[in-house]
Amino acid sequence: MAEADAAPLLAVSGLRKCYGSRTALDGVTLAVGRGEFVALLGPNGAGKSTLFQVLSGLFVADAGQVEVAGCDMQRAPVPALARTGIVFQQPTLDLDLTVLANLRFHARLHGLAPAHAQARIDAELARQGLAERAREPARALSGGNRRKVELARALVHEPALLLLDEPTVGLDPAARRHLLEQVHGLCAERGLGVLWATHLVDEAEAADRVVVLHHGRVRYAGPPAGLRAEAGAAALADAFLALTAPAP
Numbered sequence: 001m002a003e004a005d006a007a008p009l010l011a012v013s014g015l016r017k018c019y020g021s022r023t024a025l026d027g028v029t030l031a032v033g034r035g036e037f038v039a040l041l042g043p044n045g046a047g048k049s050t051l052f053q054v055l056s057g058l059f060v061a062d063a064g065q066v067e068v069a070g071c072d073m074q075r076a077p078v079p080a081l082a083r084t085g086i087v088f089q090q091p092t093l094d095l096d097l098t099v100l101a102n103l104r105f106h107a108r109l110h111g112l113a114p115a116h117a118q119a120r121i122d123a124e125l126a127r128q129g130l131a132e133r134a135r136e137p138a139r140a141l142s143g144g145n146r147r148k149v150e151l152a153r154a155l156v157h158e159p160a161l162l163l164l165d166e167p168t169v170g171l172d173p174a175a176r177r178h179l180l181e182q183v184h185g186l187c188a189e190r191g192l193g194v195l196w197a198t199h200l201v202d203e204a205e206a207a208d209r210v211v212v213l214h215h216g217r218v219r220y221a222g223p224p225a226g227l228r229a230e231a232g233a234a235a236l237a238d239a240f241l242a243l244t245a246p247a248p
């Protein structure tokens with residue numbers, strides 16, 4: 001891991017979000033530093049997707065604050081989102097468009113000049129080994145390759161922070177491992193800060209830090225080893241289950 005800067009790339013404090021009488025996020029505070037891979041672990045219904053919807057500017061929280069590289073998401077959403085790359089849980093490519101057209105559309109949304117956009121798209125597709133597939137419709141790609149295109153798209157505008165919401169859903173084991181290793185590599189190479197939400201505990205094994213969310217609250221934040229120690233469990237999966245077990 002690159003050494004984390006004092007000022008976090010992502011600073012979330014006291015975030016609260018309700019759906020009617022149901023509280024989905026109940027005072028969530030967490031941070032992601034430069035070069036840091038933070039795994040957000042939570043069982044179904046913990047609030048992970050709600051948190052991502054707030055972090056990606058889709059929802060406004062009822063209370064609390066989100067800052068990306070010092071930009072307040074509510075007061076200055078455009079610069080905050082310019083510094084953020086997002087891979088959503090549900091696939092969001094337009095399958096009828098070519099890979100290139102999908103990426104160009106995203107680059108245009110971020111205001112990249114055409115020549116710069118093309119250079120960035122070429123670099124990210126080459127990194128994913130997909131340069132040869134650029135002019136094919138996204139529909140022609142396998143699920144694993146579509147995810148690679150979504151990762152390339154999230155990186156085209158050179159964000160400082162990358163958010164991934166259960167990004168390995170539907171991928172086979174080899175594609176899962178490849179994606180995880182790629183994203184760890186990005187932290188080390190580019191100093192990217194990563195928040196990777198998952199309910200698959202093995203994806204958190206190599207994280208710099210783990211944040212466990214349960215019923216909308218942070219139950220643990222620290223290194224994976226600390227979570228094992230806190231729960232008195234040898235395996236991370238057992239520690240996670242102990243922390244999120246339903247009350248007897």
Ligand SMILES: Nc1ncnc2c1ncn2[C@@H]1O[C@H](COP(=O)(O)OP(=O)(O)OP(=O)(O)O)[C@@H](O)[C@H]1O
Nearest residue numbers: 019022024042043044045046047048049050051199
């Ligand atoms: N649009 C909505 N309207 C009402 N309640 C909602 C809505 N979206 C989510 N919730 C509720 O808020 C809580 C948190 O849900 P959320 O989808 O954020 O959790 P999650 O950790 O992403 O779960 P999963 O892993 O199942 O996707 C749950 O109790 C859920 O039922």
